[in-house]
Amino acid sequence: MNLFIDYQTKILKLLKKLESKEIIKIPKKINSITIELPPKNQEAHISCNAAMLLAKENNQKPIEVAKILVKHFTKDFKEFNSVEIAGPGFLNISFNQKFWKNYLNQVIKLNTKYGSNKLKKKKYNIEFVSANPTGPLHVGHCRGAVLGDTLANIFTFNGNNVTKEYYVNDYGGQIKIFVNSVYYRILEIIKNEPFPSNLELYPGDYIIDIAKEVIKSKSIKDFSNLKKIFNLLSKKSISLSMKIIENNLKMLGIKHDNFVYESNLVKNNLVNNVIKKLKVKNYVYNGKLDVPKGEQTKEWKQRDQLLFRSSLFGDDTDRPLQKIDGSWTYFAGDMAYHSNKISRKFDILINILGADHAGYTKRIISVTKAISNNKVDLICKVSQLVKLFKNGEPFKMSKRKGDYITIEDLINEVGADATRFIMLNRSNDVEFDFDFKKVTEKSKDNPVFYVQYAYARINSVFRSLKVNLKSNLKINNEKYLLNNHELEILKKIAEWPKCINLSLSKLEPHRIPFYLYELATLFHSYWTLGNVNKEYRFINEEKNLTRLALLQAVSIVIKNGMTILGVSTPEKM
């Protein structure tokens, strides 16, 4: 059920009928004829741009075409209360009471499914977070995590099959540093050897915790030779680190369906295989890279290396696959990973990346095209930077210095609900200044509470009336007429499926918190009217069901929306 799409279809059908009767001519750009929301100063419920788009083809002014359409619209659609011509030729349409009451009944009947769009089912794979398994997640990871999870919720809500995936980068240089760090912490604990300051190591306290856990597990007895135990220690440390990360995600209400380990891809020869395949297609070759312009040339030594021809697919340059020591680059592993994704036959692949990896999107999209012969599209969503501030001062986080705010810190201070709502309450490709102090101070007038409060107020009405909010109401021929305030709320409710549809097709979840805020505003505003004028109270002598049904519908939409956002809806606050 989507008012805007339904009436687009119905009106197009009518236009075709009119064409067959030679009343009007229809231009080719027929799909641009849409149903829109009238501007806020208009009382109309929906608005149609048909007359303006038909004008040229019919050699008439938009207003003249509009006059013809008004005649046929009112004749064909009994549910239209009025059709008026406005502005340059918009048709402003209002529905009658019967239509809206019926609409309310349908919303309530659909309940948890209201807002979901009937589209072709698709199989989605969405990869997000994928942070290095070298320690707890920090605030910077949070935005991408929440974005990915919420997108996944939107896909699921619309009836799709979704796999939430985490790519564990457990192969490469950072891991060595991490395992070394754990090793020296272990020596510090059991042999009292001072933690070296001359080596490149992670100083964070969580390394000590991991070291303690390794000792406790007793799976390694002799720590005298790092080389001998490296593989085992690495496996152990990474698994402990992943436990921390999964726990962090759990605090945000996030649970991945699948974890893919880079080391497994290497071990199972997947990297080799992909490179072999691409060599055959001549997409992988041995060659030299040009020195990047503007780079200091001192450090740069041109050398022969294994390269992927990503420049063929729109990337700026070809990309290296092998390091100087012969081991694979991160990109080579990711290539194998994406080949693996493709082989699992998803309809849509999505990667959520942090802003600092934005330069990476072109090459990974290239590789997906190369492997799938241009058949599979990978969509990369970049979640822009979260700039951290502490007391108004920019705050740089560094894993190396062990100086950063973890997700755990954040949630303990602000709570998961507010964290998710704040992170989602802006477009993901806009930078986001996050003042830790300010957010914790302001948590009380955070928009999330405003929306939750509306839900709690509705619950309070149903509690006082001793009516179960969870059992569906139904309006039968009640004489009560919805007033303008109520129609405003209903209009907003009717907008919900459109909001979901846009969030889905544009992959922009931020529309949902904005929408919910607006719905809550209309509700609170109406509620306050009841303080002044008893006519507007939900609990009144008339005991009309329609008004109560409207309340129930609002609660349904808030509930559905908040569930998608991963934010709770308490019945009392």
Next chain:
RNA sequence: CUGCCUCUAGCUUCAACUGGAUAGAGCGCCGCGCUUCGGACGCGGAGGUUGGGGGUUCGAAUCCCUCGAGGCAGGCCA
């Protein structure tokens, strides 16, 4: 130097249904309402050359070009 992202009200917050009507919210500011079906509320006001300039058309914050500002990135980190 090159690529990507961003620029909308006083603002360290952001919308604008993807080309539609008089560009809207939040915070802050000013002025009100309510001894409540829960004040974690509501109403009103001031505040704008949508970073500058040009172009495309019935119509541009939105598309194209150009200039400016900020951010991120640029093989042997991930």
